[in-house]
Amino acid sequence: MKKLFILSLLLLSACKEEMAQSTDPVALTAETIGHYCQMNLTEHPGPKAQVHLEGLPGAPLFFSQVSDAIAYARLPERDHKILAIWVNDMGAPAAxxxxxxxxxxxGAETALYVIGSSRTGGMGAAELVPFADRSRALAFAADYGGTVVTLDQVPDDAVIAPQGDTIVAGDDPDFDARLRALSHSHEGG
Structure with missing residues (x-):
């Protein structure tokens, strides 16, 4: 009986390992739709991102702009734990x-980002431009302006603050308070 119990445990643990969720990047296709915009991503210029969530295997959330994915990761309203974030390497030979x-x-965690460049993302807003290679990021910044930073150095207002004249910091005390609270919660972890 003891051998049967041990064999059952081994089989159960093997099944659990087989069910581990893959966080490998998924290819963009003509059917890939952006999480926020609900538009086909291949019809928009600029780098894209995908976020893999725990419990949603094989179906990452895609974003038409890298800054949107980073904003999503920093906002507290998520229902699922983020397992991986992938961004287009804009220094890749064919990119x-x-x-x-x-x-x-x-990987979003290891990429370098050019912030403050003259290039806009797929939805026409300021964009974080990701690179796997520092020299390519520096070359892009020399051509289009901006600064090369790591993900941890990207300020919240580069991804979360509203664009244009929708809400200007200082005009809405409630918005300002929420942004300050979010910035402080991100700094802590």
């Missing part, structure tokens, strides 16, 4: 602004 690539993903 262009019009076609950033379908499988040239690099």
């Amino acid at each position: 262009t602004w019009e076609e950033p690539g379908r499988m040239n993903w690099t």
